[in-house]
Amino acid sequence: MKFVPGRIEVAAGDAITWINVDFVPHSVTSKTVESGDLAQDGRWTWRAQGAGEMAYICRLHPMMRGVVIVK
Amino acid sequence: MNLKHCLSILLLAPAVALAQGKPSDPQIAHIVVTANQIDVDAGKLAESRSQNKEVKAFAKQMVTDHTAVNQQAAALAKKLGVTPQDNDTSRNLQQGAADTAKKLKGLKGAEFDRAYVDNEVAFHQAVLDAIDKVLIPGAQNAELKGLIGKVRPAIQAHLEHARHLQASLSKK
Numbered sequence: 001m002k003f004v005p006g007r008i009e010v011a012a013g014d015a016i017t018w019i020n021v022d023f024v025p026h027s028v029t030s031k032t033v034e035s036g037d038l039a040q041d042g043r044w045t046w047r048a049q050g051a052g053e054m055a056y057i058c059r060l061h062p063m064m065r066g067v068v069i070v071k
Numbered sequence: 072m073n074l075k076h077c078l079s080i081l082l083l084a085p086a087v088a089l090a091q092g093k094p095s096d097p098q099i100a101h102i103v104v105t106a107n108q109i110d111v112d113a114g115k116l117a118e119s120r121s122q123n124k125e126v127k128a129f130a131k132q133m134v135t136d137h138t139a140v141n142q143q144a145a146a147l148a149k150k151l152g153v154t155p156q157d158n159d160t161s162r163n164l165q166q167g168a169a170d171t172a173k174k175l176k177g178l179k180g181a182e183f184d185r186a187y188v189d190n191e192v193a194f195h196q197a198v199l200d201a202i203d204k205v206l207i208p209g210a211q212n213a214e215l216k217g218l219i220g221k222v223r224p225a226i227q228a229h230l231e232h233a234r235h236l237q238a239s240l241s242k243k
Contacts, residue, residue: 001228023143024136024225040139060132063231 001026001058003066010048012070017045028066029059094158094205096212101155102164103144103206103219106198107137109168110191116175117187126184129236133191133229140222147218181240188237195230202226 001022010016020026020038028035028044033056035044048054048070058064094102110133117130148155171190178186202223210216 001224022225023221024139060135061228061232063228063235 001064006066009069015045015047019043027059028056030054030056093209097153097156098158099210100148101161105161105164107141110137121184123184185240191233192237199226
């Protein structure tokens with residue numbers, strides 16, 4: 001179980017969509033972001049704001065980690 | 072020696088004891104469903120008994136994930152027209168799970184948490200070994216083999232989560 005890619009670089013204003021291709025539910029969760037539970041084939045889109053890093057985990061599987069770098 | 076002061080140690084053996092011989096696809100399907108159901112049941116027990124927030128969250132996740140796996144397994148069995156077939160490995164699993172549940176039900180508080188998590192570590196390690204050594208190599212149907220392969224990362228993640236929890240509980 002992991003986010004693929006685990007690290008992504010985007011520009012401010014870009015939209016990023018996470019798709020759950022697993023058959024167990026997952027989430028995209030950070031201090032400021034919460035996708036809610038995404039079931040199999042569930043999608044969730046987040047638009048990057050200002051420059052910085054958004055480190056996130058799957059709230060349901062905290063060993064799953066990812067980071068979005070907003071340039 | 073005063074026996075009243077002896078430390079009692081509870082060992083919860085991993086509940087996957089594979090029977091001899093190569094299982095058929097219907098038997099593999101039954102083993103998959105049985106192993107998942109065992110961890111759903113253990114998770115429900117821990118959800119209701121544990122007072123530890125992290126243990127309860129882990130247990131809830133086991134219920135959710137293993138239920139999802141079994142839904143996929145049931146859908147695949149239906150699609151393939153396979154009826155899961157009871158076998159010695161499934162029976163060993165069920166017997167081991169019954170013994171474990173009996174032991175867990177006699178424990179409370181931190182003792183329960185440690186025993187539950189220790190068992191989850193052992194159980195997931197044993198299931199991972201079974202996936203690699205028996206279930207994936209043994210499955211003849213490509214879709215069944217694929218399903219088990221897709222389950223493997225979840226089992227690996229559960230094992231890592233359980234080990235993390237085990238380490239955290241041992242510090243308390």
